[in-house]
Amino acid sequence: MAYKLGIIGTNWITKQFVQAAHESGQYVLKAVYSRHEDTGKQFAQPFNVDDVYTDLEAFYNSGINVVYIASPNSVHFEQVKAAISHDIHVIVEKTAFSNPTEYAAILELLHDHPNVRLFEAARHIQQANFKVIEQQVAQMEKIAGATFVYEKYSSRFDDYLAGNEPNVLSRRFSAGALTDLGVYPIYAAIKLFGAPKQSHYFATPLRNGADGRGIAILRYDDFDVTIEFGKGSNSHLPSEILGRRDTLVIGDIAEVLDVTYYDDEGAAHQLSQEPLANPMTTEAVKFADMMTNPVDTAEDYQELLALSKTVNQVLFDLRQDAGIVFPADK
Template identity: 30%
Template sequence: MRLAILGTGKIVKEVLATLKDVEEVELKAIWAREHSREKAVDLAKKYDIASVSTDYEELLACGDIDTVYVGLINSVHYAYARQALLAGKHVILEKPFCPTGKEAAELIALAKAKHLFLFDAVSFLYMPNFRFLQQHLKDIGKVKLVQANYSQYSSRYDAYRQGEVLPAFDPAAYGGALYDINFYNIALVTALFGAPEDFHYLPNRGFNGVDTSGILNMRYPDFAAVCIGAKDSESPCFCIVQGEDGYLKVEGAPSRMPKVTLQRHGGEPTTVNENGPLPRLAHEFKAFAKMLKEHDYDKNVRKLEITRNVIHILETSRRAMMQS
């Protein structure tokens, strides 16, 4: 994979720190808006990236690049991804992919028409600990309840409390707890169980209407799930899948999924960390590069079904919140 990076923000810095040790990916270029050029130049020097660009069309015309990673704010994901696909590049979209189902469907259709890969950068889906979770669902019997809590006091919340609205808390930029942090809980539940029959979002809203925290209730035919996400407060993060014969527990944030425990009635718990020493984002980039190398287009399409389900929940919940 010959990769160009779009952006200079927090997630881009984590990606670059990860990719320096992922041999399957060649970092070819970094793009930024003109006002962030100096940041891009500094990152290029730090990570030995040969090309720095502020001209997106020029970047996309480069034949030395086959894939573009979009690490920009949520509201511009669609436009930059679409332009890259039209230029014949594969695309990796940072979560939450696109704000709306219409935009997501258009990108997926365009990628399919051009037989290009379109990846949703949901890190845990490619972690060995997530595979353990999937494989051992059968061992806990009929599922009755799911609880997921990802609560983390945002580094930008102090500014918000003082009246400064950064993109993370800007409704116009699709900021807020639902699209940012609760996204992971929702993606985890839908990746395990598919789309719910019904769902309802109960937000706590700030002075500009953004959801600083909230609870999403989800109903499946035989069980209920609750997804709690907070950027205005913190608590231990976890996910527990409760079954008639035992439970599975993800300890820590789902974005990192550091440990998974299987507990069956009357038995000893089994706790694993099969992710190994790799940084959390390394698993997904290795998986993306492998799919490209092996031309495993069907696997890419299957993963995008999870994306469709998650975006439908996000968009519908946000619309109901904004109308209330």
């Protein structure tokens, strides 16, 4: 039977997720939460959904059994906490929580609600082309280093330049370049290479103290991963993983559209396949499978949760290194 889906946050990303969820055949949108009834109704209407709530408690009591949360990062914690307390599965957008203290409290709550599954929606690591990267990395004799780049001019940067403070560039919302875009390459690095031994972040601050762009370095036993990301410019550089003579080149580390392996002789081998039209479909299918088959997928689920927790810790360590404090840290 399809999961009864509720959503929080009515921006474009939620629409994309609902479309992916419906495409998977595993979910049906049943309820919409918004701070404003009009906005909620506007979101719900094209999906023929009548259940619109502005009260979180009523929303969680509406009969949904999974919630997708795409509100600003700083409000995820309270919304996730309430969902778990109602024994509702959670798919929360990245970055899931502001810091390790919040994460620890959520894990404790999950312990008391063992049937609830919590997923951080890191869509790119679920995609078929990311599995191709993992397979190729496993076959490379030596990893000598990697450079991942994800730098995109944000649609909200105009607003920042006009003198305002959009949520996504505000520490108040546990946001900035690291948590908004850096999280993609950092997820990729940790999924591929594990937790780093050390991490450093050289951040370029905005006038409000949030990071507008930056360079993070993750140090492993015998190689470093350099990660460049930002929200105020467009980079067209690809990402690459260096072997010795061989190289794996990734066209876009967040969309994972194009993966080419250059062998020791420099010959190019195209490894990527045509991606699905909706980049959230694969994760929607995977999460539904994990909710439906908790015993068979227990190991996979614990790995995913551990990865999410490690990413959270590394993001926090990087912020500490750069001296970036969120109000949620206090």
